[in-house]
Amino acid sequence: MRAVKLYDLANARDQRPSPFCWRAKLSLAHKGIPFEVVPVRFLDIPAIGDGTYRTVPVIEADGVWVGDSSRIADFLEQQFTDRPTLFPDDPERIFARFIEDWVNTTIHPAIFRMVARDIWSRLDADNQVYFRQAREKRLGTTLEATVADRDSRLPAFRASLEPLRATLKRRPFLCGQSPGYADYVAFGALQWPRLASDYALLAAEDPLHAWFARCLALYALDGLNAV
């Protein structure tokens, strides 16, 4: 196999905060598959591949194109059966899927409502126009109004991470003794605001920091340890 190409979202500082792209990058690293990162900005996404993609990550492997982090994980698991599984002790992937659904529908929206304007502030001018229009339409209000009460939202957000803390009391990674896709999904959610914002989402004494540091130390990936 030639090198896999991964299309990764970049901001004007060339940071790569996309939580979904982190899922894909860590999944590739987990499988030991070398890959080349192609940075794109929001406005470049429609030019990827055959022009049908509206989100990243997208990967290209030997002429096969796959979009959507969840489908990419499935594709890698299916294609590289001789490599470590992304779903240890989870043959039907129900745990990983639940974490994914929980993060997508609960954790990501809560984070976005706190750092949306910070994400915007790190884009270049063209992408700022696009991002503000698209996101304010979805939010039904301005980015500024969205984040205005973030301090008051913070305690409930921190409390909502308790299931992660409870699971990580019992084991070093969500997936057990070694990490898996569920870890990468949860990691991506926290890596996103870490790279796109200065806002401290976790309290300094949060036990999640230890697990997050273990994730940061897993693989030598560009931008993994960037701030």
Place this chain on the structure above:
Amino acid sequence: MRAVKLYDLANARDQRPSPFCWRAKLSLAHKGIPFEVVPVRFLDIPAIGDGTYRTVPVIEADGVWVGDSSRIADFLEQQFTDRPTLFPDDPERIFARFIEDWVNTTIHPAIFRMVARDIWSRLDADNQVYFRQAREKRLGTTLEATVADRDSRLPAFRASLEPLRATLKRRPFLCGQSPGYADYVAFGALQWPRLASDYALLAAEDPLHAWFARCLALYALDGLNAV
């Protein structure tokens, strides 16, 4: 084995709303183990067994006492290996544990903040005094103040159940084609306000109703279909 005894929380209407007791009752039914229910009220709990229990459910099986719904599930799984497993496709129980942690730390507190006063209103006078004192100490405010803004909390609560809906789009039960402990944990959370309150936590069109109805139809258990 003689019949198992299960100590179950009852209110003044002899309803059995405890979500933790539902976990245990459905787990026993799942394993096909006959059991006798011993109704207790809050103030009776310290008199159970050797007097060390502070919560129900508690079960007694051939002289062995086990408290805590999570420990009871582990005990049943270990003792009755020839019966259907409570953790299908989940050998390390990580999915079930995550659901349990998520329900305990996120869903139960959100429900309690909406129906706490309704629960109180269905207790007898002595238990009302106990419940109000203990819970108001924990809440740091009155039962009435706790539930005062419940209508405004309802949309966020309903949204927080999205991971259940997403999982149940793919399969009839959280655990797959047939139900398991994770289903009983989530079911218990919704059975609790259904029996202890008139407040409609789910919208009439919520797709969770179909799964909830499947759970109600699983076993012939006293009080399962009561309202």
